[in-house]
């Protein structure tokens with residue numbers, strides 16, 4: 001199937017071509033016709049499968065097709081996303097796809113000055129992309145007029161729930177017109193996300209392309225059992241030196257852990273940057289740009305920073321610490337193996353990560369491959385009882401990897 005079959009405006013097709021997209025991804029093939037039909041939609045598909053274009057293109061098409069219903073300068077389309085990086089990613093896509101049309105857009109995200117945002121809101125805007133907190137700030141000051149709003153998109157809805165935004169989303173939904181088309185995207189459509197979708201969407205179509213989601217089949221995943229943090233440092237150093245890591249994100253549990261790891265890696269002579277919630281927006285943006293341009297090989301990040309990250313050449317994701325929730329694990333490793341690329345996700349697991357490992361394996365229904373590096377074998381071993389997967393892992397044997405460089409014993 002080609003984009004031509006989707007009945008999109010010529011100018012949008014031209015922009016799609018300029019982006020170098022050859023054919024629509026499965027979620028795009030399925031979602032675009034539904035959205036063009038004016039239906040509410042809840043969609044789930046693996047991260048990196050092109051959900052952004054799946055909603056941006058048909059929305060832009062409809063904005064081109066019809067005149068605004070009311071005389072107002074307020075947004076005709078509001079996209080709400082959990083983090084500023086993610087909002088910026090959506091903004092970038094809207095800019096790219098509206099290359100050949102007139103579609104004023106703006107964003108309201110936290111961590112940046114209010115002034116320019118206030119100025120932006122005084123001019124007509126068609127597509128507004130926002131994170132919940134900052135949007136509500138502006139709404140509270142009466143700066144938003146939603147009278148001509150036609151589209152509401154809740155992107156990464158599961159993540160917004162994880163981040164405790166449910167009350168914020170309710171307030172936002174309550175403030176926009178009843179008469180609208182609502183789209184919700186999420187990595188999964190279960191539990192609370194599903195209930196949220198049912199309360200905010202009208203008779204929605206549902207598209208779930210999650211069969212491979214949880215497995216992330218294009219991503220090779222493995223874990224190393226580690227004795228302690230020192231052991232983790234040795235394992236990571238081995239990988240950074242020996243595997244063909246072109247570019248990697250290394251996740252830590254805390255900001256402090258991230259800073260400490262950065263110092264550690266720098267001392268070993270690596271070029272490394274850090275991304276976490278304490279950084280000023282300008283510093284974050286600089287780091288993101290440097291990653292995009294391949295100027296930095298290693299990026300240490302916390303979960304908050306994970307969502308919007310989209311680096312084309314990311315070969316590896318390392319979990320220096322496992323995340324607290326299995327969903328976060330899925331999101332983290334989804335940073336690599338984007339679109340058609342393959343990627344590698346390596347997790348360093350010690351005693352304190354054990355519970356997290358159990359819940360990840362339960363959620364994915366998959367036992368992660370245990371790997372060993374010669375000379376860097378753990379002294380301790382994993383707890384024996386694996387209540388989650390029963391005997392599924394019994395026949396498993398560790399794969400030994402050649403480690404001539406590391407033959408020297410660590411201790």
Ligand code: ADP
Nearest residue numbers: 021022023024025047048049050051052053339
């Ligand atoms: P998701 O929201 O599902 O995680 P994104 O919309 O961020 O995924 O898209 C992931 C990557 O795939 C982006 O770099 C995007 O430019 C690219 N992409 C999207 N659609 C296509 C397509 N049809 N062909 C090629 N690349 C695409």
Ligand code: MG
Nearest residue numbers: 051052155156
């Ligand atoms: Mg997305």
